[in-house]
Amino acid sequence: MTNPSAAMLVIGDEILSGRTRDSNMNHLAKQLTAHGIDLREARMIPDERDVIISTVQTLSAAYDHLFTSGGIGPTHDDITAEAVAAAFDTPIGVRDDARAILQAHYDRSGREMNEARLRMARIPDGAILIDNPVSAAPGFTLQNVHVMAGVPSVFEAMVASIVPTLAGGAPVMSQTLCIQRGEGDIAGPLSNLAEDYPDLSIGSYPFIRDGAYGSNIVVRGTDGARIDAVITALAALFPGSE
Amino acid sequence: MTNPSAAMLVIGDEILSGRTRDSNMNHLAKQLTAHGIDLREARMIPDERDVIISTVQTLSAAYDHLFTSGGIGPTHDDITAEAVAAAFDTPIGVRDDARAILQAHYDRSGREMNEARLRMARIPDGAILIDNPVSAAPGFTLQNVHVMAGVPSVFEAMVASIVPTLAGGAPVMSQTLCIQRGEGDIAGPLSNLAEDYPDLSIGSYPFIRDGAYGSNIVVRGTDGARIDAVITALAALFPGSE
Incomplete structure (x- = not known):
């Protein structure tokens, strides 16, 4: 589908x-x-x-x-x-x-x-x-x-x-977690999660704000519960993210 | 060139x-x-x-x-x-x-x-x-x-x-004239100018502001004097433009 x-x-x-x-x-x-x-x-x-x-x-x-x-x-x-x-x-x-x-x-x-x-x-x-x-x-x-x-x-x-x-399909849902760490610190765990959840698209969109590195992690897919699971896992790995 | x-x-x-x-x-x-x-x-x-x-x-x-x-x-x-x-x-x-x-x-x-x-x-x-x-x-x-x-x-x-x-070419210059008339009123004269100045690119970029129609006419090319000539001709045709 x-x-x-x-x-x-x-x-x-x-x-x-x-x-x-x-x-x-x-x-x-x-x-x-x-x-x-x-x-x-x-x-x-x-x-x-x-x-x-x-x-x-x-x-x-x-x-x-x-x-x-x-x-x-x-x-x-x-x-x-x-x-x-x-x-x-x-x-x-x-x-x-x-x-x-x-x-x-x-x-x-x-x-x-x-x-x-x-x-x-x-x-x-x-x-x-x-x-x-x-x-x-x-x-x-x-x-x-x-x-x-x-x-x-x-x-x-x-x-x-x-x-x-127009005929549409399943709306794609997404959740975003903002992690105040450089992408280099996030990349390893993120890659593991991407392998565990091949049905989801997990993107990392880095930014530099006031000289500090951070990244918005966007998890997209059609299954809301699985998106929740990834966001929860990431939040546990990087406390203080929101 | x-x-x-x-x-x-x-x-x-x-x-x-x-x-x-x-x-x-x-x-x-x-x-x-x-x-x-x-x-x-x-x-x-x-x-x-x-x-x-x-x-x-x-x-x-x-x-x-x-x-x-x-x-x-x-x-x-x-x-x-x-x-x-x-x-x-x-x-x-x-x-x-x-x-x-x-x-x-x-x-x-x-x-x-x-x-x-x-x-x-x-x-x-x-x-x-x-x-x-x-x-x-x-x-x-x-x-x-x-x-x-x-x-x-x-x-x-x-x-x-x-x-x-990188090796560059002739910088393209442009001038813009903002005409407070609908494109439908501007189109005829503009088309004539475009024919008279085939070496220039003359574009019309319409807008709607506070319910009124207008258009920015952008004249682009590498010959500043010819760009001037088109802008002057347009300004004479549509007094009050700027």
């Missing part, structure tokens, strides 16, 4: 230049973990048509779901929708349902529909729209690819629209 | 579960941009040996440089160094120079060298050490792969050690 798998694709030159710090991947990761879908890989790529096409083809074939972020606005550098359609050799054009959503939004706010805004109604044939309660312009699901906006508030609203509709 | 290319590989289950928010990719991106190296792609993958090996092989072959983050500590889940060595079919073992650095560090701080800590002296044959002024345990460069720690303070110190030693 394996959980469904997923990948994420963050599209945008501004991410790779360092100008913008991506936050969508972390948001999606948390939502998927809670829903029982395993995020197996994330990639960040530029706004380049050929790169988007080949990466969408690779990741959609390798995983149950692919989620994308970025590149579906009205400007010349927004080429994600076209590229995803091309990745599946699917025609794309202005669709009446998407246009109606946009028209109603602009009518309400007293703005005009124009050629640029109409680009956001371009949806591949057969795709299912993803609701955008923030700024109307919809995302879409084509095959197993969920195409969403890059603006975090819009991305998060779209994730809230789509993730609950 | 093309700038050197690079990819980044962030290694760690905790990134993909959403528990930890990666900040290393953004830091590296900024440093590389300033140094004239183009970051073309970033990937985030789990702590799994086969995945690390195949991804290192793919990315190191595709780009001039590959930078990795994570998985070089002393615990059982730190498998990056071994996997990178395996990716190049290179033997790996405790190396005297790395052991001496660690031993001196532990002697100074009154801690003991043990089996776990000695793992951090495992360096592939022929690799060049990357200095770690924060916590001593070195990173390394094997072929064109720069293997660094995941803890941000250590990662950043290693980046400061290694990036200035």
Whole structure:
């Protein structure tokens, strides 16, 4: 019984230049973990048509779901929708349902529909729209690819629209123990526990705080009692941890 | 005259579960941009040996440089160094120079060298050490792969050690104009400018603030005068922008 798998694709030159710090991947990761879908890989790529096409083809074939972020606005550098359609050799054009959503939004706010805004109604044939309660312009699901906006508030609203509709697996639970010792002191006992509990994932995430070494030990799995047992064992080995 | 290319590989289950928010990719991106190296792609993958090996092989072959983050500590889940060595079919073992650095560090701080800590002296044959002024345990460069720690303070110190030693290209400059209009109003003129200045990258990064739409227009390139010209033209088209 394996959980469904997923990948994420963050599209945008501004991410790779360092100008913008991506936050969508972390948001999606948390939502998927809670829903029982395993995020197996994330990639960040530029706004380049050929790169988007080949990466969408690779990741959609390798995983149950692919989620994308970025590149579906009205400007010349927004080429994600076209590229995803091309990745599946699917025609794309202005669709009446998407246009109606946009028209109603602009009518309400007293703005005009124009050629640029109409680009956001371009949806591949057969795709299912993803609701955008923030700024109307919809995302879409084509095959197993969920195409969403890059603006975090819009991305998060779209994730809230789509993730609950997907089949999930067993939610992964986790507990964390913060040990105020260097990893070098923790590593031996931790390795033994990892061998004793092969069904759990036991990770050590070190930090340096005020010049002192410590590590957060995170135990993850689907069996809460076994997670408890590992945390209890570690707490006994390293008194004073919390 | 093309700038050197690079990819980044962030290694760690905790990134993909959403528990930890990666900040290393953004830091590296900024440093590389300033140094004239183009970051073309970033990937985030789990702590799994086969995945690390195949991804290192793919990315190191595709780009001039590959930078990795994570998985070089002393615990059982730190498998990056071994996997990178395996990716190049290179033997790996405790190396005297790395052991001496660690031993001196532990002697100074009154801690003991043990089996776990000695793992951090495992360096592939022929690799060049990357200095770690924060916590001593070195990173390394094997072929064109720069293997660094995941803890941000250590990662950043290693980046400061290694990036200035690499051949850079023309630093990419950028200017940003914040326009308080929806992207749909900006898109037309922007597209015309993008056609007139094919040597520049003109990106539109929309936001919603206090319910109002706006966009940061970022113009990037290596010719400062041409960047100025685009920003001046945009400011004239959209008075009040800054």
